[in-house]
Amino acid sequence: MVRPRRREDPLSEYAVIQTQFRDATVLAGALTDLGFPARAIEWHEEPVVLRGPTTEVAAYAQLVIRGRHVGPGANDLGFIRGRDGVFHALVGTMDQRTRGWHGPYDQTWLGRLAAAYAVRQLAVQYQAKGWRVTITRDKAGVVELVAEG
Amino acid sequence: MPRVRVRIHPTGHLEVEIEGLTDDGCHALVDEAASWTGVIVERRALPPDPSRAAVEARRSASRPEGAVRIGRDPSTG
Numbered sequence: 182m183v184r185p186r187r188r189e190d191p192l193s194e195y196a197v198i199q200t201q202f203r204d205a206t207v208l209a210g211a212l213t214d215l216g217f218p219a220r221a222i223e224w225h226e227e228p229v230v231l232r233g234p235t236t237e238v239a240a241y242a243q244l245v246i247r248g249r250h251v252g253p254g255a256n257d258l259g260f261i262r263g264r265d266g267v268f269h270a271l272v273g274t275m276d277q278r279t280r281g282w283h284g285p286y287d288q289t290w291l292g293r294l295a296a297a298y299a300v301r302q303l304a305v306q307y308q309a310k311g312w313r314v315t316i317t318r319d320k321a322g323v324v325e326l327v328a329e330g
Numbered sequence: 331m332p333r334v335r336v337r338i339h340p341t342g343h344l345e346v347e348i349e350g351l352t353d354d355g356c357h358a359l360v361d362e363a364a365s366w367t368g369v370i371v372e373r374r375a376l377p378p379d380p381s382r383a384a385v386e387a388r389r390s391a392s393r394p395e396g397a398v399r400i401g402r403d404p405s406t407g
Contacts, residue, residue, distance in 0.1 A: 193347060193348055193349050193356065193375070193376040194346075194347070194348045194353075194356035194357065194359075194360055194373065194374070194375055194376065195345070195346070195347050195348075195373065195374050195375075195376050196345075196346045196360045196363075196364070196370050196372060196373035196374075197343060197344065197345055197346070197370070197371050197372040197373070198343065198344040198346060198363065198364050198367055198368045198369065198370055198371065199342065199343050199344075199368050199369055199371050200342040200343065200344065200367050200368040201367070201368040201369060289340075291342065292339075292340050292341040292342040293340055293342075294342070295341075295342025295343075296338050296339065296340050296341070296342050298342075298367075299336075299338050299342070299344055299367045299368070300338055302366050302367055303336060303338075303363065303366060303367060306366045307334070321340075322339075322340040323337055323338065323339055323340070324337070324338040325335065325336070325337050325338075326335075326336045326338065327333065327334070327335050327336075328333070328334045328336075329331055329332070329333050329334075330331065330332050330333075
């Protein structure tokens with residue numbers, strides 16, 4: 182419950198942030214939150230080719246999950262870091278529509294991954310500052326993180 | 331004591347509210363949160379009734395275009 186602000190209260194600010202994947206370690210952690218075992222997540226300093234039964238265009242990625250961990254008959258799933266430092270998901274068209282082990286790997290799945298990434302990143306960073314962090318989750322799947330310093 | 335409240339939606343967008351600081355301090359904390367997590371797509375100072383403002387902002391916050399891209403990109407191959 183937010184009480185009405187009194188005139189002498191400090192200012193408050195509201196912002197909306199869209200998550201971007203910039204930290205490979207946190208991204209790997211978020212993938213485990215969505216069910217992938219840590220051993221299934223490969224990191225390659227130099228991008229490696231993604232393979233799969235329905236792959237039509239060659240694609241390369243640094244963070245890779247091989248198809249056997251994605252689902253039966255699935256393609257490899259990967260993330261490639263762009264020149265702006267942001268990782269972009271590379272998901273086969275078929276795998277966006279197929280349930281697989283943890284999917285379907287569609288826009289909804291990417292949103293859940295982004296949310297898991299943000300929770301991990303914020304918790305780690307605020308705790309590193311020595312702030313107290315509390316995390317709650319409601320029935321709609323919205324996570325509330327409160328950090329107090 | 332500064333307080334940061336972040337609502338993290340399953341769509342991957344975050345609503346951040348800062349309390350207990352001056353204007354400059356609020357800006358700095360929002361910038362800091364964005365530097366860790368992504369890009370700011372909307373920001374505003376809260377008017378006198380924060381609860382009403384937050385509700386209005388949530389209603390108007392459409393699902394932002396993400397930097398997360400799906401599908402094979404021929405340019406990377």
